[in-house]
Amino acid sequence: MRLGTFHKKKRLLINKIKINFLSFLFRSKGVSPVPANCIKSCLLIHDNSKLGDLIVLSALYRALAERNISLSIISCGVGHAFLKANPGITHFFIKDSNNIPDVLKLRGELARHQFDVVLDPFETQPSFGHALLLSGLRKHYILGFDKWYKRYYSSYHPHDEQLTEHMATRTRVICEHLFGEGVQYDERYDLPLPADVEQQLQEFVGDSKVVIVNPIGAKKICRMSNQQIQLIDSWLKENHPELRIIYTGHPKDLPLIPVENIETLPFKDFIHAVALTKYCQYVISVDTALVHIASAYDRPTLAFYPKARHEDYPSPIIWAPNNLRAQQVISPTCSACDIKETVLLDALKRLFQ
Template identity: 25%
Template sequence: MLKKIINTISKLNRKRNYLFKNVKLFILSFKLKRSQLDLSKINKVTIQACKNGLGDAVIISGLPKILATHGFEVTVLTKKSNAFLFESNPYVSQVICLDRPLTKSQIRVLKSLECDLFIDPNNRTSYSNWIFKIIKKIKPKHTIGFNYPNCYRVYDSIITYTDFSAHFSQRFMYILNKINIQTSENDYKYDLHYSDEYDLQVEDLLSNYPSKKICIFNPYASSDRRSFSSKQAQDIIDLMSSYPDIVTIVIGLPDKISKLHPSPNILINPLNHFFHAASLVKHCDFVISVDTSIVHLANAYNKPLISVYSSEIDTFDPRYKNNDVYKPNYENAIQIIAPDNSARNLDIMNLKHYIDQLAINP
């Protein structure tokens, strides 16, 4: 009886919290009048990329180039951990790093930012209250958002988006079409920029293996459920070691990959920057990865890829399946969906057939 009462109270609390968040969103979003989109007055564009992870940021990287080549000046709002990806991009005029909650100095920067068009490519999330506050500080001339009810007036143009199985980059086609830039998803390319030093260091490393094919293996993602177990990772390393013509370079967080045991033809990556990983993918023959940031790097350089996904759905809107929204999205990729929602349940021998194909003819 007591357990039933506690469960009932918990459900009521969740409903109350949900209602409170909706009311708070409404209050934060309120303004008397929406602006009309006038392209003749749009020059400075701000892209909201604060909510997105590193893999998402790689996907977003193609948008500044399209906007800049059509005459727009681009600012990117992002979290500090992703800022480096945009700071080297010549098509990005300004990168602003933001914390949650905003600091006083960040609020001053936002208030001084000139913004004609604010683009938010995401649906409503747990970040929405915070994003609304950002928009209120900037006061852009026009804002574009996705799938918000009309009562949330912080967005002037709301795009109704129901392509629940479409790749995340498809959203940019809607945005670009909204501002009269015609392009297709097939023409949308990720756009990575980094210093030549990373390529030089990678080329020096790979010069030790002039007659070998190079495989990049990324066994760990940002969550345990999407990562291989240590045993799986070691089993794959041992499997790759059996291919005499292939050198496999294991990439990922140093504190994790350093615990794996070395084998013949296996190298634990000694270069630890993300741009080293990008360069390794750029120079390799094929990739095996559970992490979407590396998957999207493989897409950027059109490398043969074996990817393993773990059947995630969007926590805010379960109609969106991340296996589709963040899939590899190019012909040179193989996507394997792990059983029971976790890469840890995959029999690694399921990879061998694909590895054999790439080992012979990558």
């Protein structure tokens, strides 16, 4: 076992022990659920920086707003910047980190508010900081989905413990738990944009037809090889010269793209990349966040996924595009750069059929 793996497992074990110990001191008070017609306020906990989580659950924000339920969200600064234009979200509580002082500060802020229901909808790695946050909300009714925090919840829901469904189905589970089986809601993702950002992108795109290419994801396993990137670029230029190719990605990764004179966005904030997706014609991406954004705007998408690292967590199923106009290509290995060129070319041809 490598030293890094050993330390990771050791931290995981220590966190599990701390979580279980804290649960005996601050066990959930067994709060009863509020009747559906009496729910007026809801707090949703997003305790990581993954934007994909916020996107696939965005139909829930609209469903709550349509029932005049005030929704507050705990998230990081990135999550706030991403969702601040959504009229269905009343308030954001910013969590700076999982450090104990930051968590205690947030708990103090939350203590000044009352929520009819608290949602903990995302699974996380066992975290003492998350447990500490939940323990401060034990006077509220908490509906949760993470098995590590069962003792902190008023109600634990074992939704998709076998991991065979898309994460977006959790919206349905939450709505049925709160409002009853068979409840009707709009299942489409909901990503409103700030008016100024939308205008800037409309002017930037103009009348051109845009294809977004995002070849370098945040994780090493979600990065295309230089040969793959060059193949995509040359194929697009040769077969669809009418398209304007715009590359997106993390600013530090864009200089690594092995293509001369690439066009990128002149804006620094990620929300502009979101807006570009709304006004483009096609999306080619290894980054799942962009894939989900493209699904929100119903854009034809070619999504490259690495094979799941572990059989017990089939990520290409759970985080699939969820878009009828998307094609998903899964690598034969745990790295997207191992997708064969023939497979890549066939997928490109299908995208433009």
